[in-house]
Amino acid sequence: MxxxxxxxxxxxxxxxxxxxxxxxxxxxxxxxxSRGRAGNxxxxxxxxxxPGMQSAFIDIGLERAAFLHVADIWEARPxxxxxxxxxxxxxxxxxxxxxxxxxxxxxxxxKGARLSTQxxxxxxxxxxxxxDPHIGISQRIEDEAERExxxxxxxxxxxxxxxxxxxxxxxxxxxxxxxxxxxxxxxxKTWSTIAQQAKIKPPPTLLYQDLSLAQRVLRDFVGDxxxxxxxxxxxxxxxxxxxxxxxTPSVLLKLVHYTGERPLFDLYxxxxxxxxxLGRRVDLKSGGYLIIDQTEAMTTIxxxxxxxxxxxxxxxxxxxxxxxxxxxIARQLRLRNLGGIIILxxxxxxxxxHKSAVLAELHKALTRDRTKISVSxxxxxxxxxxxxxxxxxxxxxxxxxxxxxxSGKGQVKTARTVCYxxxxxxxxxxxxxxxxxxxxxxxxxxxxxxxxxESQHLAMLGDFIGKPISLQVETVYHQEQYDIILM
Numbered sequence: 001m002x003x004x005x006x007x008x009x010x011x012x013x014x015x016x017x018x019x020x021x022x023x024x025x026x027x028x029x030x031x032x033x034s035r036g037r038a039g040n041x042x043x044x045x046x047x048x049x050x051p052g053m054q055s056a057f058i059d060i061g062l063e064r065a066a067f068l069h070v071a072d073i074w075e076a077r078p079x080x081x082x083x084x085x086x087x088x089x090x091x092x093x094x095x096x097x098x099x100x101x102x103x104x105x106x107x108x109x110x111k112g113a114r115l116s117t118q119x120x121x122x123x124x125x126x127x128x129x130x131x132d133p134h135i136g137i138s139q140r141i142e143d144e145a146e147r148e149x150x151x152x153x154x155x156x157x158x159x160x161x162x163x164x165x166x167x168x169x170x171x172x173x174x175x176x177x178x179x180x181x182x183x184x185x186x187x188x189k190t191w192s193t194i195a196q197q198a199k200i201k202p203p204p205t206l207l208y209q210d211l212s213l214a215q216r217v218l219r220d221f222v223g224d225x226x227x228x229x230x231x232x233x234x235x236x237x238x239x240x241x242x243x244x245x246x247x248t249p250s251v252l253l254k255l256v257h258y259t260g261e262r263p264l265f266d267l268y269x270x271x272x273x274x275x276x277x278l279g280r281r282v283d284l285k286s287g288g289y290l291i292i293d294q295t296e297a298m299t300t301i302x303x304x305x306x307x308x309x310x311x312x313x314x315x316x317x318x319x320x321x322x323x324x325x326x327x328x329i330a331r332q333l334r335l336r337n338l339g340g341i342i343i344l345x346x347x348x349x350x351x352x353x354h355k356s357a358v359l360a361e362l363h364k365a366l367t368r369d370r371t372k373i374s375v376s377x378x379x380x381x382x383x384x385x386x387x388x389x390x391x392x393x394x395x396x397x398x399x400x401x402x403x404x405x406x407s408g409k410g411q412v413k414t415a416r417t418v419c420y421x422x423x424x425x426x427x428x429x430x431x432x433x434x435x436x437x438x439x440x441x442x443x444x445x446x447x448x449x450x451x452x453x454e455s456q457h458l459a460m461l462g463d464f465i466g467k468p469i470s471l472q473v474e475t476v477y478h479q480e481q482y483d484i485i486l487m
Contacts, residue, residue, distance in 0.1 A: 001020060001021060001225060002020075002225055002226070002227035003018060003019065003020050003025075003223075003225050003226050003227065004018075004019040004020075004226075004227055004228050004229075004230065004268075005017070005018055005019070005217060005221060005222070005226060005228070005229045005230070006018075006019060006230050006232075006258075006264050006265065006268060006270065007214050007217060007229065007230065007231045007232070007233075007236075007240075008232055008263075008264050008265050008270075009214060009231065009232065009233040009236045010233075010420075010423070010424075010457075011032065011457055011460060012031065012032055012033070012420060012423075012454070012457050013029060013030065013031045013032060013420060014029070014030045014212065014213045014214055015027070015028070015029050015265070015270075016028040016029075016213060016214070016217055016221075017265065017268065017270045017273075018221065019268055019270075020368075022268075023331070024268070024269070024270055024273040024335060025331060025334050025335065025368070026334045026335060026337075027270075027273075027274065027277070027335060027337075027395055028213055028217075028392075029213075029395070029398050029399070030212065030213035031398075031416075033416070033453070035212075036106045037062075037103045037106050037107070037113060038103050038104065038105060038106050038210075039102070039103065039122070039209075039210035040102065040103045040206060040208065040209050040210060041100065041101070041102045041119060041194055041206075041207045041208035042060040042061065042100075042101055042102075042103070042203075042204060042205065042206055042207060043098060043099070043100055043197075043198050043201055043202075043203045043204065043205045043207055044058040044059055044060040044061075044066065044098070044099050044100075044101045044115070044203055044204050045058065045059045045096060045097070045098055045099070045203040045204055046058055046059075046093050046094065046095055046096060046097040046099055047059045047065050047095070048065075048095060049089060049090055049093050049094065049095060050089075051088065051089065051090045054069065054070040054088065054089050055067060055068060055069045055070065055089065056068045056089060056093050057112070058099060058101055058115055059203070059204050060101065060103075060113070060115075060204045060206075061204035061205070061206065062107065062112070062113065063107075064107060064110075064111075064112040064113075065112050066101070066103070066107075066112045066113040066114070066115045067111070067112050067113070067114055067115065068099075068101065068114075068115040068116075068117070069114075070088065070089040070092070072104070072114070072115060072116040072117065072118070073089070073092055073093075073116075073117050074116070074117045074118040074131055074132075075087070075092060075117070098203045099117065099203075100117065100119065100198050100207075101115040101116065101117055102115065102116055102117075102118070102119050102120070103115060104116045118131060118132070119131065119191075119194070120167075121187050121190050121191060121194075121208070122210075123183040123184075123186055123187045123219070124169075124171055124179075124183055124219060124220045125168070125169055125171045125172035125175050125179065125180060125183045126154070126166045126167065126168060126169060126172060126180070126183050126184065126187060127166065127167040127169065128164060128165075128166055128184075128187035128188070128190075128191060129164055129165040129166065129167065130163075130164040130191045130195075131164065132164065132165040133163060133164065133165045134165040135151050135154055135155060135165055135166050135167075135168070136165070136166070136167040136168065137150060137151060137167070137168045138167065138168060138169050138170050140170045140372075141168070141170060141173060146173070150168050150172060150173070151168070153177070153180065154166055154168060154172075154180060154184075157177060157180055157181050157184060158184065159188075162188070164188075164191070166184075166187075170372055170389075171370075182248075186219065186247050186248070189246075189247065190208065190247075193208075194207050194208050214231070214236060214239075214240055215240070215243050217229065218240060218243065218244050218247075218248045218251050218255075219247065219248060222248070222251045222254065226251075226254055227254065228254055228256050229251065229254050229255050229256065230256050230257075230258040230264060231255065231256070231257055231258060232257075232258045232263070232264040234257055234259075237255070237257040240255060241255060261431060263424070263427070263428060266428070271424075273335070274395075274399075277332075277335050277336050277395055278395070278396060278399060278400060278411075278413075280292055280293060282328060282332060283306075284306075284321070284324050284325065284328055285324065286320065286321060286324055287305075287306045288303065288304055288305050288306045288321040288324065288325065289304050289306045290302065290303055290304075290325060290328060290329065290332065291304065292332060292336070292338075294336075294338065294394065294396060297340075297341070298340060298341035298342065298343060299338045299340065299341070299342045299343070300342075300343045300345065301329055301332075301342065301343070301344050301345065302345045303321065303322060303325040303344075303345060303346045303347050304321075304347070305317060305318065305321050305347060315349070315350070315351060315354070318347045318348070318349055318354075319349065319351070319354045319357075319358070321347060322346045322347055322349065322354070322358045323357065323358060323361050325346065326346075326358055326361040326362040326365055327361065327365045329344060329362065329365075330362065330365030330366045330368075330369065331365070333366075333369065333388055334368075334369055334371075335395070336394055336395045336396065337391075337392060337393070337394045337395055338388060338394055339371070339388050339389060339390030339391065339394065340387065340388070340390055341385070341386075341387055342385075342386050342387065342388060343383055343384075343385055343386075344362075344383065344384040344385075344386065345382070345383055346358060346378075346382070346384065348382050349382075355378050359375070359377065359378070359384070362375065362384070363375065369388075371388055371389050371391055372388075372389040373386060373387065373388050373389070374386060374387045396411060399413060399414070399417050400412060400413055400414065400417070401413075401414045412478070412479050412480055413479070413480050415443075415445045415446050415448075415449045415479060416449060416453070416454070418442070418446050418479065418480055418482060419446060419449050419450060419454045419457075421482075422440055422442065422446070422450075422482055422484065423454075423457060423458070423461055425484055426438055426440075426461060426465070426469065426484060427461065427464075427465065429484060429486070430465040430467065433486055435467065435486035435487055436467075436468075436487050437467060437468045437469070437470060437487035438465075438467055438468070438469045438470070438484060438485070438486065438487070439469075439470045439471075439472055439484070439485040439487055440469065440470070440471050440472065440482065440483075440484055440485075441472050441474045441477070441482060441483040441484075441485060442471075442472075442473070442474065442477060442481070442482040442483075443473070443474065443475075443477040443478060443479050443481065443482075444473050444475065445479055446479065446482065447471050447472075447473045450471055451471065470487075
């Protein structure tokens, strides 16, 4: 079955949808305003060495100097298991010294970023440690025989001149040799570029930034079943072409610039799917439905027959509803990116063959999920317990926030999410109508967001559509409510 990948890029966010057989299977969102600096590699300059604290402040070009402790200096770190640094920091660093560093913790409040001089570059299946010849294995891979086989496989694939080391991630458990070789080549090439730039650039300079979502799509998401990767921004399409030609040349033929008049996500019904994915209820074609409740501790999914009464008898109705629910559950887990402990409450079945068939259908539907999953048998209470590894925030956590009107029991879209919806709606209407002016009617918090943090994006859109855009507060509107008036 062929898969299509859609990439919608605006100055404020990048959204990616994976489409299979006309249905959205996964959604990924990355916002420019919340993109962190952890993982970035800089050529910094030592601003001040503090022997009394065994630390130093490093200028990496940010608003506040970053912090480096002696325990995070690779040259001072013992490699025999001891925790005591071999040398004091004043023997290793001096004021004004150029230093290659990586951010290991983002700035928080008044504190600057936390740094390390041990560089690590993450790939899809491996993490490259160019200064350390050791080959390590993720602790989540527990079987000793499998750990040793993976270590030997990676060692065999390394070129003879390689002096660095690797950490093997859980994603590499079932990887083919060709996939591992591509990951090794990508990581070594990335490090080679960093090392070359460090020799010619003046400090402070950003040498490497963790890949953007669109770039990670080319590196991590594209497989043999991928038919096309459609990008709706020409500027970013050209950037992805350049990135792909350097690091992932095999995917270039699948990369397409979408030039249609209709917004890309509208064309494939992704916008409607996002709205449905934020709701509790998921309707099944048969008339049954799921109720999905996401809490801090776990996610529960309840299956109901609803209006579905077709079948030779009630047991047959239950069985068919549970089979359809198994497929829908697997899709919703990926679509909403639900992780952690998940409890599935299928409709009670007495027939053991029916239970086995429903579990088999669930396992089959979960095979396309890239995330590590563990599924139990039916419990004595008729529940199926499963875990899905948390790899990123769920869709609801990205797009929504606890509703202040209901003491956090529900959710509303954030003001920024509503702003971005309005910007997309403005662009959509500007293509269909030709008014003298557009007027946005929204709540106070949304208008404030447009006047402050999102003013630049609003101004950019106004210049792009060539029409003035005015703002008006409607005090009776709740946070998600808005109207666009054509003047």
